[in-house]
Amino acid sequence: MIKKLSIIALTLCLAVTYQSPSWAGKVLDKIKQTGVITAGTRKDAIPFAYVNEQGKWVGYSVDILEIIRKDVEKKLGKPIKLQLVEVTPQNRFEKIKNGSIDIECASTTFTWERDKQVDFTISYFASGTKILVKKGSQLGTIESLAGRKVGVIPNTTNEQAIKIQQPAAKLVTVKDRNEGLKKLETGEIEAFASDGILLQGLKKEAKNPNSLDVVPEFPYAYESYSCMIPQDESAWRDTINYSLVKFMEGIISDQPKTVTIYEKWFGDEGVTPYSREIINEYFQGIVNSYEWIPIVDY
Structure with missing residues (x-):
């Protein structure tokens, strides 16, 4: 790295x-x-x-x-x-x-x-594009995102990274990271894509931070x-x-x-x-x- x-x-x-x-x-x-x-x-x-x-x-x-x-x-x-x-x-x-x-x-x-x-x-x-997911989701590899609802903020490099690397993902647009977190917690999306370092900070804002993970170990794009x-x-x-x-x-x-x-x-x-x-x-x-x-x- x-x-x-x-x-x-x-x-x-x-x-x-x-x-x-x-x-x-x-x-x-x-x-x-x-x-x-x-x-x-x-x-x-x-x-x-x-x-x-x-x-x-x-x-x-x-x-x-x-x-x-x-x-x-x-x-x-x-x-x-x-x-x-x-x-x-x-x-x-x-x-x-x-x-x-x-x-x-x-x-x-x-x-x-x-x-x-x-x-x-x-x-x-x-940093680099990663995803925030619920623990036990089995999501992480780019292949695992096919057919899954992934939250993204429009006009960001994170959106582009997911589009390019996994076009089969079902992208759901959110206005900001807070909305992405909320939709993840309510189950409206299965993952939220953003920069890994920012997702670590966002995770702390969750109702139950220990229920979430930032994955994968290495970003989809630096x-x-x-x-x-x-x-x-x-x-x-x-x-x-x-x-x-x-x-x-x-x-x-x-x-x-x-x-x-x-x-x-x-x-x-x-x-x-x-x-x-x-x-x-x-x-x-x-x-x-x-x-x-x-x-x-x-």
């Missing part, structure tokens, strides 16, 4: 030497004038972006956006506010294209088809999470990439501040545990394609 994730990282990154970001471009000019980064994110993507019991927007991607905000604030030398806006799989691309938001970070997967509409930053996490930005905004993309590379370097080199962020969401006591060994290998593959940022920048 480590090798597969490293390959994904290397194939999605350009082997270039990173240069310090300039401050040219419509998005950066707007941020400089308004003092606001308008960011799209989700409310149903545990542990990446969701609203907690206190009504606060939290998550790994939300923390990533805050890191970007702080770096932009430092570079511009003026206070910058982060304004979060809820997006859905149905409207996120349009909000980027029409300028309603400057960036979208939640759990969005890079695809070449999507890249025709928007631009993507480097990846900051990787996916790499990136932030989306408007097309042809290279200075804005480079600014974000600088923050992301610096963050990943911090994880690889065990910098306390960055490791604390990762462990909060993915550590042994985090929301959805995920191997540091695997993510270190993944991040290393990405960082290797860029100039190392001096430790003083942390």
